[in-house]
Amino acid sequence: MGIKISRMYVPMAAAATLALALTACGGGTGGGGGGGAASENLDSRGPITYVQGKDNSDVIRPLVDKWNAAHPDEKVTFNEQSDKADQQHDDLVQRFQAKNGDYDVASVDVVWTAEFAAKGWLQPLKDKMAVDTTGFLPATVAAATYKDTLYAAPQTSDGGILYYRKDLVPTPPKTWDEMMGMCPIAKAKGIDCYAGQMAQYEGLTVNVAEAINTAGGTVVDKDGKATVDTADAKAGLNNLVQAYKDGNIPKQAVTYQEEQGRASFQDGKLMFLRNWPYVYNLAKTDGSSKVKDTFGIAPLPGKTGPGASSLGGHSLAVSVDSKHKATAKDFVAFMTSAETQKFYATQGSLAPVTESLYTDAALVEKLPYLPVLLTSIQNAVPRPVTPFYPAVTLAIQQNSFAAISGTKSVDQAMTDMQAAINAAGAK
């Protein structure tokens, strides 16, 4: 009997393990280029669906209500995703792949645009579908452009800024070397000098890309080929490696994501912090913040002038399988209009993409960091625009982390990064 039972166990164990190992893999075999879909339904109007990640500060619903009141025959349904970028990405991939036009308009992270465009899922925004991007910050338009075609309309933007302690350094550093020269001040006070986001995750890509671009290098060229095996790019990474070795970047900084750095800065334990604009309000108003009145903001330090920030933010794309593209286009125009952008800024602290809004007196009063952020975004470089972004960011993270933590030389790290980025695009 024992043997009989054990025979029952084998297929059962097999079925169970099989189910477990493979449940993660539910995707279908994707079909490439969009082909004819891009020229269909261009004049069609009707109800559409708009999708984006979690609407944390409740800006989307009022806008959708406003649109729906004015367009009773072209109502927009708002579909809210989770607040995790990875999950938003995977959700969009699944829907777009199904080609059923579930989502007409989608809010797309700047780093996904190239991938989705190359898959043929996004409607090129040209000819009948052209949207007006006059007055938009050039970097935001560049991030939404793939192979010289605009695939999404910039919606909100984001850039890195330097938070500093104005009680310790009255004038903020303009260059990286200047900032490193100020580190003895921090040391004398017994606090850490500089930190960004250097844990091995997407934030590290942002910081390393900034270091490379600031030093005059680039990560990939126009065709997506790696360009990190150059003297400039190496010099950029070397700045971070050297600062970490010297202790100007504290040793725990390799475990820092955005929040750990913010906590340390608000605690008064850090003199310079590279972070996003969201920190500003928290550092000003958080009960636990010890630097409420003693911190200032400046553009990221560069080689000679302001540094090259990585670009964040979202753009609005129209699905190539949308049934009502004329409505979708109008809705995109509505959602990226100057008036709407003001609403994003005042209601949700989301930075605008229209340059003139950064000097709008009412907005600046509400968001005092806008002028600094403008400099940051004016000098911003989009993260590598490549359809293989997930593989490219991994190549950057793993190799630069090895260099920073000292397990690899900068030269070796850049050689490996070059090869790894190119391997991603070679299939």
Add this chain to the structure above:
Amino acid sequence: MSTQLEPGALPGRKTARKGGENKEVGADRKEKTQGRAAALLVAPTLIVLAIVILYPVLNAIYMSFQQDEGLDPVTGSFVAGGFAGFANYIHWLFQQCDTPAGAASCPPGTLGAQFWSATGVTFFFTAVTVFFETLLGFWMAVIMARTFRGRSVLRAAVLVPWAIPTAVTAKLWFFIFAFDGIANTLFNTEILWTGSQGPAQAAIIIADVWKTTPFMALLILAGLQMIPAEVYEAAKVDGASAWQRFRLITLPLVKPALMVAILFRVLDALRMYDLPAIMTGGANGTTTLSILVVNQIRVGFNSAAALSTITFLIIFIVAFIFVRFLGANAVESASGGAKGKIK
């Protein structure tokens, strides 16, 4: 996983026993109609299983032989890859990547370069966590099996870590192992727990052991309670020492339950995902096979299907070894023990 295996395990055992009884009755028409009725009754289950397990599995295997979409350098669009043969499997097993210069070994920083290291990490985690969980679980079970005041409170308390969702556990330990977290403050150390390989692996092992030991303890406790008290009394009368009683009575009699518990845990640990994903994101030598699969899904489905199939085969082989060479014996004595009790 355990929830999927457990309900299956019981009916499985029953059917086998019933089959034995039927044979004793002999092959006649009654058995035939009974067989048909049984087939009808089982059919809905089989159909559901075919839809939710068989179809995805077959589809994944089909996909694993397809090339991932490639980029047309002129148009910049993706085009379907076509039939790949064993290319995806070769890519993983031999860590060969296509580079502009042709096939070469995958450069560091690609997913392809991580297959064997991820396999090693997965087995390392499995061996170490299951070892500690068994040891500690046994110890906890022995304590819980005794009769004393507050035993039910203890049993409930022990279950708490197991009752907390893994994602929450992972986040808790993530904060504990932060640089200015509880672990460093408590021991007055400045260890970068998530910043380098050794500490990162240790952190995940500690979190996993904390979370899953109660599961082991409960399964072993169930085994301990199957042992009749008379056996111990008899041994005492014969003058066996406590150590002898443990070695010669407890251990052999609890072995069936123990083997099943270890089997569950090993299969579970081999597909560890949430703890490393949340605590380290797979950085610093904590990328397990499951993390590699999920990362690959974001890059190419077909290659991910091949990796899933390989992962399945690895887990299956381990499960097979357990059942065939270790578990079969355990199951036999388990049913023997059950029989003895019924009589």
